[in-house]
Amino acid sequence: MEQKNSKALHKLSELHRQHKGLINLMPLQTGGMLTDAAREALTEFGDGYSVCDFCQGSLCNITNPAIRDFVQELLPQFLGCDVATITHGAREAKFTVMHSLTRPGDSILVDANRHYTTIVAAERVGLNVIEAPNSGHPEFRVTVNKYASLIKNYAPKLILLTYPDGNYGNIPDARRLGEIAQEYNIPYILNGAYAVGRMPVSMEQIGADFIIGSGHKSMASAGPVGVLGMKKKWEETVLKKSSTFSNKEIECLGCTARGVPLITLMASFPNVKERINNWNEQVSKAQWFSAELEKLGFIQLGQKPHRHDLLHFHAPVLYEISKRVRERGYFLYKELKERGIWGPQPGLTKSFKLSTFAADRQQLGFVIDSFKAILNKYS
C-alpha cells in the first residue's frame, strides 16, 4: 500500500503532455487551443477563486474582470440570443435546460447523431429519449423533416439538434427545424459545441430557443467551460432565482464556472469572434484534405461535400496493416507521432476522426505525405 501510494505520488511530479508542439488534428482539441492572450490570462488568474476578487454575489455580474460585459453584451450578440450565461460545459448546459423545462417521465426528441452526453443528461433528469434517425452508412445524414411526425407521435417537451455532430461533422438543416419547432410550439435546443467559436451561427436566425457552445471544444479556452444562450422568455425558467437567496440562480447552484477556464474564454473571445469569419476557408481546407486522403483509399464518412473541419474516415487499408504488425492498432498513432502529428485516437486504424481546424494547408500537406509514407512503408 505504502509503496503503491508512493508510486502514485511520484507520478504527480511528472505531469507532462506528450503531444505538445505536434500538428494537432484531434477533433476534441483543435478548437480549444489557447490564444496567446488566453495563455497570459491563465497565469494571471490561475490561483483558486481569483475571479471572485470583486464578486458581489453572482459570477455573471462581476465587473472586474469584465465578466458582466462579456456575458450580458458580447455573448448575446455573438450567439444571436437574448440572454446568455456561463456553464461548466455543453453537457451541463443541456442538463440545465432539460432539468428546468421538463419533469421525470417526459419525452424529448433528439437527433440520432447526438453526443452521448445528450442521452446521459436526459437520463439524469429521468426523461424518455426519442431519436430522429440518420440515413446510416456512409453519410449518416439527419433529415430534420423527420422531427415533425415524431413530434406528432410522441409529444416531446423539448427537441434538440446537434449542429454539427461530433462523430461525422454533419451540418443538418437547423433553420428548417426552427420552423418545425415554431409550428409545433416546442422549445428547441441547438447543441453547437462544434459550431460556436468555429463558424458563424446565430440562434435567432436558426429559430432555436437555446444555443449551447463549448469553450474547451471550440472557443479557445481551457477546460471545462461552456456558454448557454436563450430567448428572453426562458430566462425566468432556466435562470430562476432561489427563493431563499434572491441573487442566486438555482440551476447554476449560484455560480458555475467560477475559475480560470472562464477567464481564458474571455481572453480568447476577440480572436474567436474574428476567426469565424474564415469559415469558408476552413471548409475548403477540409474538403481538399478529405479529397487527398480519399485518393489514398480512405473513405470519408458523413456529408459530401463536407461542410465542417471534423472528418470521419474509414481506412480499411490501415486496418489491414494493423492486423499484421506487432503494435496492432497502435502502429498508426506511433507512426504519426514520430512524424510530429497527433490526431487519431491511439489504437484506432479502421475508422478514426480528424479535424483540420488548427492546421494550415502546409501542415496538412505534410500530414497527407505522412499517410502516403506510412502506407508505402507497410505495403
Place this chain on the structure above:
Amino acid sequence: MEQKNSKALHKLSELHRQHKGLINLMPLQTGGMLTDAAREALTEFGDGYSVCDFCQGSLCNITNPAIRDFVQELLPQFLGCDVATITHGAREAKFTVMHSLTRPGDSILVDANRHYTTIVAAERVGLNVIEAPNSGHPEFRVTVNKYASLIKNYAPKLILLTYPDGNYGNIPDARRLGEIAQEYNIPYILNGAYAVGRMPVSMEQIGADFIIGSGHKSMASAGPVGVLGMKKKWEETVLKKSSTFSNKEIECLGCTARGVPLITLMASFPNVKERINNWNEQVSKAQWFSAELEKLGFIQLGQKPHRHDLLHFHAPVLYEISKRVRERGYFLYKELKERGIWGPQPGLTKSFKLSTFAADRQQLGFVIDSFKAILNKYS
C-alpha cells in the same frame, strides 16, 4: 451598440488581477493559491481538452496524466473513504449526492451555518430543508446533539454538516454526529470545503457516509474543481452508470472537471498532503492573530478558542470611521491595499472575514500593525 460592444471587447484585453503579490487574507482564496508545481501544470495542460489525450472513456480512469491513480488510490487514502471521484466543486458534489439519494419532496437536515449552496442544491433537487440551529451571537455554535430530535421529528433522508462553516470557521463535533447518523441509519454528508486540504480530516474516523472537498478553496487548485469521497455502499447509487453507455456515470454526465483545474489539484496534491501536518501551527497562528486584533477593539465571532484559520471579526471601531469618511465602507479596503494587504471584502468594515492560512507570522504582524496605523490615522 457598436460602441458599447467595442468598449466591452476592449476590456477583454485588460484581464489583470489587482491583488497580485499582496498579502492575501481572503478566506475564499488563501487555501487555493497554486503551488509552483501546479503553476507549471497549468501551462502544460492549459489547452482545452488536453487532459483527454489518452482518454478511454472516463475521466477518472485516465492513466496519462495519472488521474486514475490519483482518484482511485491517493484520494481515498487522503479522505479516509472507500471510493472517491472528481466534481466541479463542493456545491456540485452536494447536488450530486442529494440528487441521487433523495426525491423531490423529501426532507434533509443541515446545520444553520451551512453554505448558501447547500440550500440552493437542495432547492434544485426539490427538497425541504430543516436546519439545526446555531447558538446565535457571538459564537454561532452548532451543537450536533440537536440533530437527534430533529431526525425524530422530520425523518430526513440525508443529514449534512458544514465542517467548518465558511462564515465563522466553527468546527462542530462531526464525530458525534457520525454516531447519531449511525444510530438513526441516515446517510451523512460532511461538507469539508474549508477542511480538506487545510487540516487532517477523515471520513472514516468521523463516521460520515460522504466527504466533500473543494480544490479551489482548500487544495491549492485553480477553480473550479472538487472532490467527493463516499462509503463503498453508495457507489452504485451515486456513481451509477448510464443504461445506454455502460462506462458513463449518470450524475457526472460522463465526466466532470475535464480540464486544467483537475491537473492543478493533482500537481499540488503532494504539497497539500504534507501541509495538513502543520495544522496545529495554523491554529495557533490564527489564535494569536485573533487575540492581537481583539486588543484593537475588534470582536472575534465564532468559537473561542478558535480552531480554524477562518476568522470573522466584528469591528465597530472601523464602522464608525466608515460613516464619516468620503470612501465610506471602501476606506478599509483602500487603506489595506495601499499597505499591500488584501482580505476584507471591498466595502465591508462593520464585520468581515479574514483567513490567516496563507500568511506567515511576520506578514500577520505587519497586518496587525497596519490595522493599528489605520486606526491611528482616523482617530
